[in-house]
Amino acid sequence: MSGMEQKQGTVIAAYRSYTLVKDFENNLYQCQQRKSIGQVVCGDVVYWQREDEKSGVITAIKDRRSILQRPDINGNLRIIASNIDQVFIVVAHKPELNEGLIDRYLVAAENSHLKPIILLNKIDLFDEHVFSDLKQRLQLYQDIGYPVIYTSAKQAHGLDSLIQLLNDNNNIFVGQSGVGKSSLINTILEDSNARIGEISEATGKGKHTTTTAYLYPLEQNQGHIIDSPGVREFGLIELSEQDVAAGFAEFKPYIGHCKFRDCAHKSEPGCALLDAVKNKKISEQRWKSYQRILASVNEKRRK
Numbered sequence: 001m002s003g004m005e006q007k008q009g010t011v012i013a014a015y016r017s018y019t020l021v022k023d024f025e026n027n028l029y030q031c032q033q034r035k036s037i038g039q040v041v042c043g044d045v046v047y048w049q050r051e052d053e054k055s056g057v058i059t060a061i062k063d064r065r066s067i068l069q070r071p072d073i074n075g076n077l078r079i080i081a082s083n084i085d086q087v088f089i090v091v092a093h094k095p096e097l098n099e100g101l102i103d104r105y106l107v108a109a110e111n112s113h114l115k116p117i118i119l120l121n122k123i124d125l126f127d128e129h130v131f132s133d134l135k136q137r138l139q140l141y142q143d144i145g146y147p148v149i150y151t152s153a154k155q156a157h158g159l160d161s162l163i164q165l166l167n168d169n170n171n172i173f174v175g176q177s178g179v180g181k182s183s184l185i186n187t188i189l190e191d192s193n194a195r196i197g198e199i200s201e202a203t204g205k206g207k208h209t210t211t212t213a214y215l216y217p218l219e220q221n222q223g224h225i226i227d228s229p230g231v232r233e234f235g236l237i238e239l240s241e242q243d244v245a246a247g248f249a250e251f252k253p254y255i256g257h258c259k260f261r262d263c264a265h266k267s268e269p270g271c272a273l274l275d276a277v278k279n280k281k282i283s284e285q286r287w288k289s290y291q292r293i294l295a296s297v298n299e300k301r302r303k
């Protein structure tokens with residue numbers, strides 16, 4: 001019977017009660033999975049067997065090329081999505097730009113070998129003064145070597161350069177709730193119908209409209225965009241001190257060049273990193289951010 005045949009497919013979304021799988025002809029199937037194969041996540045390439053017109057059973061997960069993960073509210077590590085190349089860290093002015101959050105995403109992306117891109121959305125809302133302030137703050141990241149792009153989902157501004165970066169890659173949009181991740185996807189892709197939410201008048205924050213990561217194929221292109229649920233904060237776990245330092249790309253030329261091999265980069269003489277901060281090769285702000293992230297992962301480890 002042809003129904004027993006092993007097929008390949010891509011996981012569009014992994015819900016609590018079923019997983020949505022797309023085959024190569026773009027048909028969607030609601031699938032259950034064999035328990036033994038572990039957690040199936042958005043972006044997985046899976047082997048599955050069709051059961052009837054609309055459903056099937058996932059029997060295996062193909063090896064993942066990459067994963068992006070973070071701890072849930074209970075501190076358990078959760079994979080947000082797999083097989084990604086690029087992470088778009090989406091920021092805005094409302095909710096407020098938060099460099100600490102950007103830095104955490106950068107540490108996660110660098111440690112998963114994903115290419116980060118910073119995207120400032122909602123530029124239609126800024127007056128000149130606000131825009132130049134935000135540009136200046138993001139210049140820090142451009143100086144380190146990260147691409148920074150500016151868009152308005154509302155006025156369809158900056159979308160050409162965004163689409164160029166997206167094309168032929170597997171991308172994920174991450175960032176605070178309400179920055180406009182789903183809106184951008186709706187503007188770029190016809191037929192996407194991603195649900196968009198409102199910014200709470202009271203808190204100025206988003207209301208967590210997207211609740212599950214969802215994969216949208218790029219039209220007439222290889223590659224896709226994964227829309228992910230917004231976060232309030234992005235926790236990191238299971239990173240060593242070396243991993244955290246490796247998450248700060250501009251530290252790289254100095255790591256391993258301290259006078260003492262076991263240098264803690266606190267106050268040691270001949271510390272290459274502290275010297276770089278003093279000589280403004282590393283920004284004070286990023287250095288402080290590094291210290292904060294380090295303190296938080298060390299505290300987690302002690303618990």
Ligand SMILES: Nc1nc2c(ncn2[C@@H]2O[C@H](COP(=O)(O)OP(=O)(O)OP(=O)(O)O)[C@@H](O)[C@H]2O)c(=O)[nH]1
Nearest residue numbers: 122153154178180181182183196197208209210230
């Ligand atoms: N003025 C303006 N509003 C925007 C823009 N992009 C999004 N919005 C609005 O911002 C609100 C939140 O947009 P969403 O797309 O739902 O944000 P999100 O990042 O997907 O939020 P979560 O799904 O909760 O993570 C909506 O009211 C959008 O209409 C933009 O470029 N300009």
Ligand SMILES: [Mg+2]
Nearest residue numbers: 181182209210
């Ligand atoms: Mg959304």
Ligand SMILES: [Zn+2]
Nearest residue numbers: 258263265271
């Ligand atoms: Zn040092």
